[in-house]
Amino acid sequence: MATTSQSFPRLPADADAGARNSTAPVREIVPVARALSVLDLVGNTPLFEITRLTAGLIPAGVRIFAKLEGFNPGGSVKDRPARKMIEVGAAEGKLKPGKVIVDSTSGNTGIALAMLGAALGYPVELVMPSNVSRERKKIVGAYGARIHYSDPMEGSDGAIIMCRRLIEQNPARYFKPDQYNNEANALAHFETTGPEIWRQTRGQVTHFVAAIGTGGTVMGTGRFLKSKNSAVRVIAVEPDDAMHGLEGLKHMASSIVPGIYHEKELDDKIPVGTEEAYEMVYALGQTEGILVGQSSGAAMIAALKVAKSIREGTVVTVFGDFGDKYLSTNLWIGWQQWRRERLQQVTAR
Amino acid sequence: MAVRVRVPTPLRRFTAGVDEVSADGTSINAVIEDLERRHPGMRERLLDEKGDIRRFVNIYLNGDDIRFLDAINSKVKDGDDISIVPAIAGGR
DSSP states (O other): OOOBOOOOOOOGGGTTHHHHHTTOOOOOBOOOOOOSSGGGGSSOOOEEEEOTTTTTTSOTEEEEEEEEGGGSTTSBTTHHHHHHHHHHHHHTTSSOTTOEEEEEOSSHHHHHHHHHHHHHTOOEEEEEETTSOHHHHHHHHHTTOEEEEEOGGGHHHHHHHHHHHHHHHOGGGEEOOOTTTOHHHHHHIIIIIHHHHHHHTTTOOOEEEEEOSSSHHHHHHHHHHHHHOTTOEEEEEEESSSSOOOTTOOOGGGSOOOTTOOGGGOSEEEEEOHHHHHHHHHHHHHHHSOOBOHHHHHHHHHHHHHHHTOSEEEEEEEEOBBGGGGTTSGGGTTGGGOOTTHHHHHHHO | OEEEEEOOGGGGGGTTTOSEEEEEOSBHHHHHHHHHHHSTTHHHHHBOTTSOBOTTEEEEETTEEGGGTTGGGOBOOTTOEEEEEESSOOOO
């Protein structure tokens, strides 16, 4: 992502921004990128400070930032692990011309694999529950990938099992990145997301908060940040119940636990309810002008809880994608009734 | 009025792992109340504190989304098929 940082006059509602500016705002000038492939455009996403939504809610010594992963070329944080898993697969000789890339995915990883497969010339087949959003199915199809639908009643675990069966029928045909068990997933974040956050916060990050689906983001980024400063607290966010509506996230206690997920490396885990996360999505849109997906709403709820529990610190979270892929989903049922005043109730919990 | 209810994986801990159960009632709401009597914990997962269907829960009556029928007041009859489907798939 090629960006230049500029100053714009701020509205009175953000008048306290001046005080924060005295603590050296991050201003990075990145040269305009020249890319030969979409692979070159993955990563280097902006770090966005959440100020309007948090005004008056968090202590003056605390700041919250979010990595806007929707700026990746495939539109999500999943471009990072997808690129790394393909890169490692090719280096190890597991992915070579003639092979088909296959995986089970409820969406963003599928989009990333479909995009990268198209750019690299590999056919892609994806297994996903039939109840994933229409936009996702269409995007994946637009990149030329083939979709196998699994039973929506069986959730993501059903897709995992169906994908295993597909490969068993013709093992030589497929290369399966296996995002749930491939350490290259976490490595992508160790090599890119972590260093970017460290650089963008000038090493000031004190808390890293990330929602868990495969666990790759929280594991890899957390490891890198702790390698730079062992005092950095790494906190995972998960749905508060097995029955939830947070697309992309896993309730670990009731799921097949990914092989790359090691809970002992976490400092804490925060459960978030589906409805409060949905409301946070509305709040972020209406206060910050950032339209994100529900996993970002959940991450923001948790980041806010962390920020309210400390007196000083820099809390960094990850907004995994933007919200345009969810406009047809249940996320937006009843949003017209939502009013900004609800923000006080949502953030008071 | 006995109906067949298909239960998604996240709710099967309330049905001893069974993926299909029977319930009685003349409306979706009544069926949910009966499910709660037989399998305590189900109601809270399906309905919010105001008694409305939770936003992330889809309920299909003979294949039709009840939001496009009469929501939880939709009438059911003997032998109907009801499916409870989480609005998302989980995983990534």
